[in-house]
Amino acid sequence: xxxxxxxxxxxxxxxxxxxxxxxxxxxxxxxxxxxxxxxxxxxxxxxxxxxxxxxxxxxxxxxxxxxxxxxxxxxxxxxxxxxxxxxxxxxxxxxxxxxxxxxxxxxxxxxxxxxxxxxxxxxxxxxxxxxxxxxxxxxxxxxxxxxxxxxxxxxxxxxxxxxxxxxxxxxxxxxxxxxxxxxxxxxxxxxxxxxxxxxx
Numbered sequence: 001x002x003x004x005x006x007x008x009x010x011x012x013x014x015x016x017x018x019x020x021x022x023x024x025x026x027x028x029x030x031x032x033x034x035x036x037x038x039x040x041x042x043x044x045x046x047x048x049x050x051x052x053x054x055x056x057x058x059x060x061x062x063x064x065x066x067x068x069x070x071x072x073x074x075x076x077x078x079x080x081x082x083x084x085x086x087x088x089x090x091x092x093x094x095x096x097x098x099x100x101x102x103x104x105x106x107x108x109x110x111x112x113x114x115x116x117x118x119x120x121x122x123x124x125x126x127x128x129x130x131x132x133x134x135x136x137x138x139x140x141x142x143x144x145x146x147x148x149x150x151x152x153x154x155x156x157x158x159x160x161x162x163x164x165x166x167x168x169x170x171x172x173x174x175x176x177x178x179x180x181x182x183x184x185x186x187x188x189x190x191x192x193x194x195x196x197x198x199x200x
Contacts, residue, residue: 031136038096042068042075054193063193065184073098077184081197086110093181099138100181105131113151125151128160133174140174143167 047068055062063081067074075095082088087109094102108128115123127149134142145168148159183196 028141031141032134035102035134035136039094039102042070042094045070045075047075052187052190052193054190056194059194061194061197063197065187065193065196067187074185077181079180079184079193079196081193091177091180091184093184095181095185098185099135100178100185101135103131103133103135103177103181105129105133105177107131108156123151125149126153126156128156130160131168131173131177132165133177135178138178140171140178143170143174145170 047070049066049068051064051066053062053064061081061083063079065080066078068076068078073095077093077095079091079093080089087107089105089107091106092104093100106129108126110124110126113123113125117123128147130146132142132144133140144165146160146163146165148156148163150156150159180196183192187193187196
């Protein structure tokens with residue numbers, strides 16, 4: 001009787017495997033799904049915010065930091081900064097139970113192409129970078145990257161939306177961005193914004 005039951009179970013497993021119904025859990029994809037659900041919940045909520053600005057007279061670098069709270073807890077921070085010239089960036093940090101779990105970094109700079117526009121002015125090109133970093137318990141589990149360029153600033157969003165992400169392996173950048181997320185969460189004074197840019 002015991003042998004018959006074992007044989008029946010084996011047949012059932014074999015049929016399930018052949019039929020393609022046997023599935024296995026993927027811890028990485030489960031974690032990514034959980035991160036995306038948390039991100040969506042935060043983005044869809046109407047959250048109170050407060051903004052700090054840092055723009056010293058003796059430094060070309062400036063920035064703003066906006067904190068967003070839910071039930072008294074920090075869930076999102078938006079750090080926007082520029083060097084007063086060719087470069088600028090926006091970084092969005094997302095938090096859950098005090099830990100950063102996702103970062104969207106949108107950076108760019110411009111330069112001259114060496115060509116003239118129809119009006120005789122020098123033509124410029126925007127070089128654009130976007131990175132999405134997924135963290136679990138302080139460890140990077142996925143890093144997506146895309147890059148684009150355009151001579152028409154009005155097409156920036158369209159071009160980046162049409163550009164595919166690629167996987168990236170850059171532990172140094174991931175560590176830097178996670179540090180900035182933690183500094184942004186701790187910032188309470190405009191002077192703290194400089195440390196986010198320069199590091200502690």
